[in-house]
Amino acid sequence: MKHNETMKDLGKDALKGMLRRMHEIRQFEEKIRFLFLEGKMPGTVHQYIGMEACAVGVCTALEEKDVIASTHRPHGHAIARGVSMDSIMGELYGKTTGCCGGKGGSMHVGDLERGMLPAIAIVGGNLPIVMGMGLAFKIRKEPRVAVSFFGDGASNEGAFHEALNMAAVYGVPALFVCENNRYGASTSVKRVMNIEHVSDRAAAYGMRGDMADGMDVIDVYTHALDAAARARKGDGPTLLELETFRLCGHSRRDPNNYMTDEEKKYWQKRDPIPSFETLLKEGKYMTDAEIKDLREAVEMSVDKAIQFGQQSPEPDPEALYQGLYVSMEVPR
Amino acid sequence: MAIEIKMPRLSQTTDEVRLLNWLVREGETIQKGDPLCEVETDKVTMEVESFEGGTVLKLLEEPDTVIDAGTVIALLGEKGEKTGDQAPESGEGVPETAAPSSELATHDRVGTDPSMDKPSTAAPSVQPRDDVRATRLVRNIAQKRSIDLNRVRGTGPRGIITKADLEAYIASGVGKAAGKTAQQKTEMGAAPQGGLIALTPHQRAVAHSLAKSSMETPHFYLKTDLICDRIEAWRKKRSTPDGKSIAVDSFFLYAVSRALEEMPRLNGYYKSDSFIHHSSVDINIAIAAGDELYAPLLKNVQLRPIEEIDADLRSIARKTRENRLDREDMRPGSFTITNLGMFPVDEFGAIINPPQSGILSIGRMKRAIVVGPEDAMQIHTLCAMTGSFDHRIVDGTQGAAFMQRIQEILEGLDIP
Numbered sequence: 001m002k003h004n005e006t007m008k009d010l011g012k013d014a015l016k017g018m019l020r021r022m023h024e025i026r027q028f029e030e031k032i033r034f035l036f037l038e039g040k041m042p043g044t045v046h047q048y049i050g051m052e053a054c055a056v057g058v059c060t061a062l063e064e065k066d067v068i069a070s071t072h073r074p075h076g077h078a079i080a081r082g083v084s085m086d087s088i089m090g091e092l093y094g095k096t097t098g099c100c101g102g103k104g105g106s107m108h109v110g111d112l113e114r115g116m117l118p119a120i121a122i123v124g125g126n127l128p129i130v131m132g133m134g135l136a137f138k139i140r141k142e143p144r145v146a147v148s149f150f151g152d153g154a155s156n157e158g159a160f161h162e163a164l165n166m167a168a169v170y171g172v173p174a175l176f177v178c179e180n181n182r183y184g185a186s187t188s189v190k191r192v193m194n195i196e197h198v199s200d201r202a203a204a205y206g207m208r209g210d211m212a213d214g215m216d217v218i219d220v221y222t223h224a225l226d227a228a229a230r231a232r233k234g235d236g237p238t239l240l241e242l243e244t245f246r247l248c249g250h251s252r253r254d255p256n257n258y259m260t261d262e263e264k265k266y267w268q269k270r271d272p273i274p275s276f277e278t279l280l281k282e283g284k285y286m287t288d289a290e291i292k293d294l295r296e297a298v299e300m301s302v303d304k305a306i307q308f309g310q311q312s313p314e315p316d317p318e319a320l321y322q323g324l325y326v327s328m329e330v331p332r
Numbered sequence: 333m334a335i336e337i338k339m340p341r342l343s344q345t346t347d348e349v350r351l352l353n354w355l356v357r358e359g360e361t362i363q364k365g366d367p368l369c370e371v372e373t374d375k376v377t378m379e380v381e382s383f384e385g386g387t388v389l390k391l392l393e394e395p396d397t398v399i400d401a402g403t404v405i406a407l408l409g410e411k412g413e414k415t416g417d418q419a420p421e422s423g424e425g426v427p428e429t430a431a432p433s434s435e436l437a438t439h440d441r442v443g444t445d446p447s448m449d450k451p452s453t454a455a456p457s458v459q460p461r462d463d464v465r466a467t468r469l470v471r472n473i474a475q476k477r478s479i480d481l482n483r484v485r486g487t488g489p490r491g492i493i494t495k496a497d498l499e500a501y502i503a504s505g506v507g508k509a510a511g512k513t514a515q516q517k518t519e520m521g522a523a524p525q526g527g528l529i530a531l532t533p534h535q536r537a538v539a540h541s542l543a544k545s546s547m548e549t550p551h552f553y554l555k556t557d558l559i560c561d562r563i564e565a566w567r568k569k570r571s572t573p574d575g576k577s578i579a580v581d582s583f584f585l586y587a588v589s590r591a592l593e594e595m596p597r598l599n600g601y602y603k604s605d606s607f608i609h610h611s612s613v614d615i616n617i618a619i620a621a622g623d624e625l626y627a628p629l630l631k632n633v634q635l636r637p638i639e640e641i642d643a644d645l646r647s648i649a650r651k652t653r654e655n656r657l658d659r660e661d662m663r664p665g666s667f668t669i670t671n672l673g674m675f676p677v678d679e680f681g682a683i684i685n686p687p688q689s690g691i692l693s694i695g696r697m698k699r700a701i702v703v704g705p706e707d708a709m710q711i712h713t714l715c716a717m718t719g720s721f722d723h724r725i726v727d728g729t730q731g732a733a734f735m736q737r738i739q740e741i742l743e744g745l746d747i748p
């Protein structure tokens with residue numbers, strides 16, 4: 001069977017945990033979609049539906065002391081990294097209980113206590129920062145890995161080039177995870193890239209490039225684990241490209257009409273959640289009933305998070321003056 | 333208890349969306365996530381999905397209305413549930429019924445005395461008429477069809493006018509006549525009533541860009557008469573393969589493109605203290621399609637013979653009328669031509685279509701006596717053409733030379 005060994009190594013509890021995270025992301029995003037339609041969700045949101053295997057696969061391969069950085073589409077990364085759904089929802093509603101005290105909103109969720117920088121919404125913005133964190137880990141001889149999540153669009157930004165070049169030159173323990181979902185907002189990657197794969201660009205920096213199936217959580221995990229182990233050992237960074245797809249619009253206001261129906265259907269069939277469930281059932285790790293229970297438990301926790309977010313207190317005006325200065329410590 | 337479906341905020345830049353059409357009907361049972369309606373934002377056409385499942389009890393907005401985010405557009409509930417005296421149906425204490433007084437007042441005008449159509453300061457017509465009790469849907473239909481709701485008898489709770497009442501009224505002769513008159517007026521492009529009619533997104537874009545051009549661009553105008561005998565002779569002698577004669581506009585496109593190529597100063601536009609020069613000669617042509625004004629683009633006109641220009645013009649005009657223009661077709665070139673010669677308009681000076689150097693306005697052709705050399709009087713076909721120019725990049729002599737060149741080209745056409 002596919003992934004037999006890896007799944008055995010992970011064990012039932014870890015596998016179940018991975019499925020749980022994937023369901024949490026999916027249901028979190030689905031519920032937000034309806035809250036948005038209902039007019040109860042402020043602002044716009046960029047959703048992670050269809051890309052769950054990327055965040056969950058990579059984050060499962062990381063250790064507690066590692067640090068990840070995310071993008072304008074950060075809900076999935078935050079949930080996968082273990083930031084509580086309550087505090088993410090609190091942040092989306094701009095409440096004091098939010099992971100950034102309600103000052104960041106959807107595009108800046110994250111929690112340093114959980115090993116996630118508050119997300120950086122500027123496209124390509126987190127890459128140089130992750131390079132810098134990796135360099136700090138290296139200089140301090142800490143066995144930690146810095147992970148950047150970014151999209152295909154970011155790989156055409158100058159910051160991508162600068163960060164990867166410097167990371168390769170200094171051999172920093174970093175993992176550059178490109179979630180290639182084939183569209184930079186509405187622009188097809190084919191229109192803005194003359195090469196087949198973003199990971200091919202690694203060669204230009206003398207860096208290791210690798211690819212994984214971003215719709216297969218175990219495949220992502222396997223490749224991320226390998227890359228993280230190399231980084232920790234001092235073998236330098238990896239540019240890991242995950243081939244994936246957004247099964248939703250770029251933002252809640254995007255009807256993604258630029259994707260062909262054929263393309264949507266193809267990727268819909270490759271939805272990472274049902275295919276992972278099939279794997280789990282085939283390997284006798286979980287039964288249909290267990291999966292159903294898990295789904296229902298997740299639904300309850302998402303509902304609870306929504307309630308928590310809606311009922312949490314608004315920040316006081318005085319809060320404006322808080323959090324303006326930080327002590328210059330490298331995130332743990 | 334019915335659930336109110338509100339219009340979500342679908343654009344980052346505006347709260348207004350236009351309802352294009354409903355994808356569900358009253359009485360239909362829908363699932364959570366099903367598409368409810370199609371809407372048009374300032375950027376995109378998209379479907380609005382329902383955040384709840386249930387039976388559609390009421391659709392409160394009519395297609396083609398502009399709706400603010402947050403407005404209740406539909407009611408969902410249990411099958412058979414009555415919406416009864418709930419908010420949107422009630423006539424009292426509900427924001428929906430607080431319609432602008434002008435909207436109500438204008439209902440009196442249409443279909444009664446035509447003389448009332450003139451702007452009037454007479455008090456009664458601007459008095460708020462809060463005594464009309466009708467649902468929002470009925471008000472929308474009435475406004476659209478210009479029906480005076482004061483004339484419709486309401487049979488709903490507490491005398492409220494229902495959709496059925498309105499339909500009965502329309503079916504009766506009175507309603508029909510009133511509706512029809514208004515319809516005809518709309519077709520002629522005149523506002524059928526004094527109420528608020530929202531501009532379409534394209535009309536808004538045109539409005540903003542022309543207002544900006546009119547305020548920021550120092551226009552000057554040069555008018556001259558053109559002897560059109562040679563154009564007429566060409567048209568008489570030579571027709572297109574399908575037997576039509578070459579459009580008058582094609583001759584102007586031909587002449588303007590040649591003149592622009594010879595005078596690079598006009599083939600571009602002003603931008604923050606610089607002149608931006610275009611390498612090819614691309615010209616827009618103003619075309620009205622219904623209530624919409626478009627200025628589609630013809631590219632590399634300087635390279636083409638008249639016949640080719642004419643074929644391009646016909647194809648882009650067809651595309652415009654069929655509403656098939658894409659972004660590329662609507663790009664601004666360096667100059668625009670606008671022609672009102674099909675109307676009794678002798679001459680006019682148009683506003684520059686920004687960002688461009690100028691626009692040529694063409695009036696109607698007419699026979700006129702021209703005093704020629706040695707005071708000989710001759711009868712010619714003349715038309716007045718007026719160039720509007722941006723004085724930041726074009727000065728009077730340059731504009732005049734440009735007009736002269738167009739005149740030379742068109743008055744000296746070689747007849748094939």
